[in-house]
Each structure stands twice: as C-alpha cells, then as structure tokens.
Amino acid sequence: MIELVMFDLDNTLLNTPDLEQFRGQNGLGQKSQQWVDQLGHAYDAGSNRLHYSAAHLNKIAEHRKVGVFTRSPRAYAHALLNKAYPGFTWAVVIAFEDVANTKPYPEGLWRAMKHCGVDSPDKVALVGDEKADILAAYRAGCWSFLDRGLWAAKPSNENYWALERIPDMVFAGPDELLARLEAPIESLPELERAGLSALVNGSPRFDSFRHLIPLAHGGGGAFINSMGRLFSNYDELKYRSSWHQLTHEIAAHKDATVFPAHWIDSVRTFVRDSWPVQNVRDTIVTVVPFKPGRAPRLEHLLAQLANSHANSPISRFNNISFVPDLMSYKDGVKSHNKEHLDRDDRFQNVKDHLVVKDPGSVLRKHVIVIDDVVTTGASLIYASKYLRDAGASNVHCLALAQAIGPQ
Numbered sequence: 180m181i182e183l184v185m186f187d188l189d190n191t192l193l194n195t196p197d198l199e200q201f202r203g204q205n206g207l208g209q210k211s212q213q214w215v216d217q218l219g220h221a222y223d224a225g226s227n228r229l230h231y232s233a234a235h236l237n238k239i240a241e242h243r244k245v246g247v248f249t250r251s252p253r254a255y256a257h258a259l260l261n262k263a264y265p266g267f268t269w270a271v272v273i274a275f276e277d278v279a280n281t282k283p284y285p286e287g288l289w290r291a292m293k294h295c296g297v298d299s300p301d302k303v304a305l306v307g308d309e310k311a312d313i314l315a316a317y318r319a320g321c322w323s324f325l326d327r328g329l330w331a332a333k334p335s336n337e338n339y340w341a342l343e344r345i346p347d348m349v350f351a352g353p354d355e356l357l358a359r360l361e362a363p364i365e366s367l368p369e370l371e372r373a374g375l376s377a378l379v380n381g382s383p384r385f386d387s388f389r390h391l392i393p394l395a396h397g398g399g400g401a402f403i404n405s406m407g408r409l410f411s412n413y414d415e416l417k418y419r420s421s422w423h424q425l426t427h428e429i430a431a432h433k434d435a436t437v438f439p440a441h442w443i444d445s446v447r448t449f450v451r452d453s454w455p456v457q458n459v460r461d462t463i464v465t466v467v468p469f470k471p472g473r474a475p476r477l478e479h480l481l482a483q484l485a486n487s488h489a490n491s492p493i494s495r496f497n498n499i500s501f502v503p504d505l506m507s508y509k510d511g512v513k514s515h516n517k518e519h520l521d522r523d524d525r526f527q528n529v530k531d532h533l534v535v536k537d538p539g540s541v542l543r544k545h546v547i548v549i550d551d552v553v554t555t556g557a558s559l560i561y562a563s564k565y566l567r568d569a570g571a572s573n574v575h576c577l578a579l580a581q582a583i584g585p586q
Contacts (some may be wrong), residue, residue: 180302181243181302181303181304181322181360181363182243182244182295182297182302182303183243183244183245183246183270183291183292183295183297183302183303183304184239184243184244184245184246184303184304184306184360185245185246185247185248185271185273185288185291185303185304185305185306185321186231186245186246186247186248186305186306186307187247187248187249187282187305187306187307187308187309187312188247188249188251188256188259188260189202189249189251190230190308190309190329191230191231191306191307191308191312191326191329192230192231192247192263193228193229193230193231193259193263194225194227194228194229194230194329195222195225195228195259197221197225198218198221198222198225198255198259200221201217201218201221201255202251202252202255203252206251206252206254206255207252207254207275207276208252208254209254210254210258214254215254215258218255218258218259218262219258219262222259222262222263228263229263230326230328230329230352230353231353232353233264233266233267235353235354235356235357236264236267237267238357239357239360244270244271244295244297245269245270246269246270246271246272246273246291246295247260247269247271247272247273247274248273248282248287248288248291248305248315249272249273249274249275250275250281250282250311251274251275252274252275252276253274253275253276253277255274256272256274257272257274260272270291270294270295271290271291271294271295273287273288273290273291277290278290282311282312282314282315283310283311283312283314283315283318284315284318285315285316285318285319285320285321285418287315288300288303288305288315288316288319288321289319291303300319300320300321300418300419301320301321301322301422303319303321303322304316304321304322304323304324304347304363305319305321305322305323305324306324306326306356307323307324307325307326308325308326308327308329308330308341309337309338309340309341310337310340310341310344312325312341313325313341313344313346314344314585314586316346316419317344317410317415317416317419317583317585318415318416318418318419318585319418319419320418320419320421320422321419322347322348322363323344323346323347323348324346324347324348324350324356324363325341325342325346325348325349325350326350326351326352326353326356327349327350327351328350328351328352328353328355339388342386342388343388344583345368345386345405345408345581345583347363347366347367348363348366348367349366350366359381362376362379362380364376365378365379365380365381366381366384367384367407368384368385368386368405368406368407368408369383369384369385369406369407369445369448369449370406370407370425370441370442370445370579370580371406371407371408371423371424371425372384373441373442373444373445374424374425374428374439374441375424383445383448383449383452385404385405385406385449385577386404386405386581387402387403387404387405388402388403388405388581389401389402389403390402390403390553390555390556390559390560391556391560392526392557392560393522393523393526395523396523396526396527396530399560399564400556400560401556401559401560401563401564401574401576402576403553403556403559403560403576403577403578403581404449404453404575404576404577404578405553405577405578405579405580405581406445406446406449406577406578406579406580407425407579407580407581408423408425408426408580408581408582408583409425409426409429409552409580409581409582409583410423410426410583411582411583411584411585413584413585415585416583416584416585425580428442429551429552429579429580433476434474434476435476435479436474436476436479437479437483438479438480438483442480442579443480443483443484443487446480446484446549446577447484447487447488447493449547449575449577450462450464450493450494450499450547451493451494453547453575453577454494454497454545455545455572455573459543459544459545459572459573460496460497460498461497461498461500461543461544461545462497462498462499462500462544462545462546462547463499463500463501463502463505463540463541463544463545463546463547464481464484464485464499464500464501464502464546464547464549465481465501465502465503465505465506465546465547465548465549466478466480466481466503466548466549466550467506467548467549467550467551467558467559467562468504468506468507468508468533470508470512470513470514471508471510471512472514473514475503476551477549477550477551478503478504480549481501481503481549482501482503484501485501488501502540504536505535505536505537505540505541505546506533506534506535506536506562506565506566507533507534507536508532508533508534509531509532509533509534511531511532512528512529512531512532512533513528515528515554515557522555525554525555525557526555526557526560526561528557529557529558529560529561530557530561533558533561533562533565534565535565535566535568535569538568538569538570539569539570541566541569541570541571542569542570542571543570543571543572544571544572545571545572545573545574545575546566546571546573546574546575547574547575547577548562548563548566548574548575548576548577549577549578549579550562550576550577550578550579551578551579551580552578552579552580552581552582553578553580553581553582554582559576559578560576562574562576563576
C-alpha cells in the first residue's frame with residue numbers, strides 16, 4: 180500500500196506557467212510581506228489555478244500522508260500553498276533550499292520518507308508532470324505517476340520525454356488518480372501487471388514510441404510497442420530495480436527455453452488487439468533472429484506462443500502463423516553486448532546483416548515482430564523496414580521490455 184503521496188507543485192498541483200518571475204533566483208531567501216502579496220495578486224489574476232482541489236487532497240489524505248516536492252524556492256512554495264490550500268495540513272514540504280540536489284535527484288523524496296516515518300520507497304509515490312519527476316522517483320526507488328492533465332492539446336517534446344520514461348501510471352487529472360490510486364498495479368504496463376494481478380478495471384497497456392535511425396544512417400524509424408520495463412544496471416536505479424519484478428524475471432530467463440505463462444498471455448493480448456485497419460486476414464508472428472553463437476531464446480518463446488494458440492486460438496477470424504526463421508543475420512554480424520557496440524555501431528551492424536529470407540512469404544500480410552529488451556531499437560526498426568520493403572502490408576514491433584536508464 181502507498182503510504183505517502185508526494186506532489187510536484189507547479190503545473191501538477193497548480194496551474195502556474197505565468198508565475199515564473201517568482202521562481203528561480205527571484206524567489207530565493209526570505210521574502211517580505213510585499214513580495215508575498217505580489218505573488219498572491221499574480222495568482223489571483225490567473226484562472227483555473229487549482230488542478231487538485233482541497234477536496235481531492237482531503238480524499239487522498241484519508242488513508243495516506245500527502246506532501247510536496249518542488250524545485251521552486253521555499254518562500255514561493257509555502258506562500259503559494261497557503262494561498263491555494265488554506266487550512267490543509269501537509270505532511271511535509273520539500274523545496275529547493277531543503278536539499279543539496281533537487282529533482283531529478285532523489286534526496287528530497289528520501290528526506291520526506293524520513294520525516295514521515297515511511298520505511299520503504301515502494302510505499303511512496305511521486306505525482307508529477309515532467310521527466311525530472313519520473314527520474315527522481317526512479318532514483319529514489321518510488322512509484323512514478325505522470326499527470327498530463329495540464330498539458331497543452333499538442334504535447335511538447337518535454338511531454339514526450341516524460342512518456343518515454345514509461346512511468347508506473349499515466350493519467351489525466353485528479354479524478355482519474357483517485358479512481359486508480361487504490362490499485363496502482365492495474366495501471367502498469369501489461370507484462371508487469373500480468374505478473375502481479377488480474378486486470379479488473381481498464382485496458383491492457385502497451386506503450387508505443389517512435390524509435391529513430393540516426394541521420395548518419397539515413398534517418399527514418401519505426402514505432403515500437405513495449406509490454407514493460409527493464410531497469411538497467413546503473414547504480415542510480417538500484418533502489419527501484421530491487422523491487423521491480425519484471426527486471427528480475429528477465430534476468431532469471433536470460434538463457435531460458437521455457438517462459439512464464441503471463442509472458443505468453445501478454446503477447447497473446449497484443450496479437451489479439453493489433454489487427455491492422457485494412458482488411459488483412461493473414462498474420463505472421465515472428466521474432467528478431469538470434470545471432471550466430473547465441474541460443475535461439477526468442478524462437479523458444481515463439482514456439483511456446485504457437486503451442487498456446489494451438490490449444491486456444493487467439494482469434495478465430497484471422498489466419499495466424501508462427502514463423503521463427505522469417506529473418507536471419509548474415510555471417511559477420513556482431514553481438515551488441517559482447518562487442519560493446521555504441522548506438523551508431525548497433526544500427527550499422529543490423530543494417531548490414533539482417534535479411535528477410537523469403538520476401539515473397541510476407542507479401543500483403545500483417546507481420547508482428549517480437550524482440551526481448553529494446554535499447555536503441557535498431558533490430559526492430561530494420562526488421563520493420565525490410566519487411567515493409569518486402570511487401571508486408573503492415574508491421575507491428577513488440578518488445579517484451581524497454582530498457583530504462585538513469586537519464
């Protein structure tokens with residue numbers, strides 16, 4: 180159970196894009212009553228300031244402690260909170276001057292935990308609106324909740340950067356948070372959720388982002404769907420990875436030939452829900468091929484998926500075939516990890532060596548390509564490109580997990 184909910188202040192709790200003049204260097208240090216009054220007048224001059232009302236916060240506070248973690252100065256934060264939420268008692272307020280390093284560093288969350296007597300970061304959630312909030316939560320080992328309720332109708336690059344970090348929960352405002360806070364597991368990416376509980380409310384979650392080919396290699400890219408996250412082996416992420424089940428599952432099945440049932444169920448859900456818009460009845464499910472010298476791990480997963488389909492068809496209205504050797508790597512391909520290839524070298528390696536073995540077999544068909552953990556996305560991007568070049572009508576790229584780094 181989440182015992183402490185920490186909120187970002189600006190553009191999460193409150194709609195304050197026009198109050199920048201009171202933040203930063205202008206807000207540091209002790210402030211006069213005149214300055215506080217000026218901030219209050221500027222606040223009153225705006226409209227729709229309250230994203231979270233006192234009623235929302237009181238509802239959360241019925242069963243949890245509620246605090247604030249902001250990069251804004253202390254005088255600004257306290258003056259604004261007193262103005263917006265008179266009478267509400269915050270469990271803790273962590274402002275810019277209260278820590279040596281503010282977000283995206285985790286110190287403020289750890290200080291809040293200590294102040295509130297919370298003994299484990301998995302009992303804490305940070306609700307924010309941007310990338311720095313997500314990174315701070317990950318580094319602290321906490322839950323990361325992304326509220327996009329105050330985003331513009333057309334998301335900015337900063338908004339996309341936040342989404343690409345795949346927070347635990349993505350929602351659009353306080354009412355939705357209240358509805359989902361009691362069971363945050365149900366909001367997780369599908370493969371993570373499936374390993375922890377049955378889905379009672381909502382829909383399966385597959386996070387889709389466009390991964391790009393470096394311009395030096397011609398540009399372009401493909402959308403890659405991820406079923407979960409792998410917290411990479413960085414010291415900054417050790418507190419979050421310590422209790423992240425899928426990260427441990429992937430490590431435990433690094434050389435597996437049999438995979439957990441919920442992995443197969445999650446892939447089945449994606450296959451079921453990813454039919455193309457156009458009228459295509461034939462679907463091929465395949466995998467990124469193994470490289471010479473490596474075990475055919477994904478091929479074993481595909482065989483398990485095919486056996487599951489044979490016992491209980493994913494769909495009775497489409498022809499689904501499972502083809503492990505649709506693609507292959509030519510001799511000379513390098514191992515990305517063993518050879519320690521950088522981003523550019525990974526793209527060049529896949530570009531030069533991946534081939535569709537029988538191009539005619541994919542003509543006018545829908546193809547789903549599965550990979551394990553996506554980092555640069557090179558394997559899936561070129562798989563998509565070469566399958567389309569061969570005449571596939573539609574290609575869906577699916578990764579079991581997206582690698583999450585500390586930046």
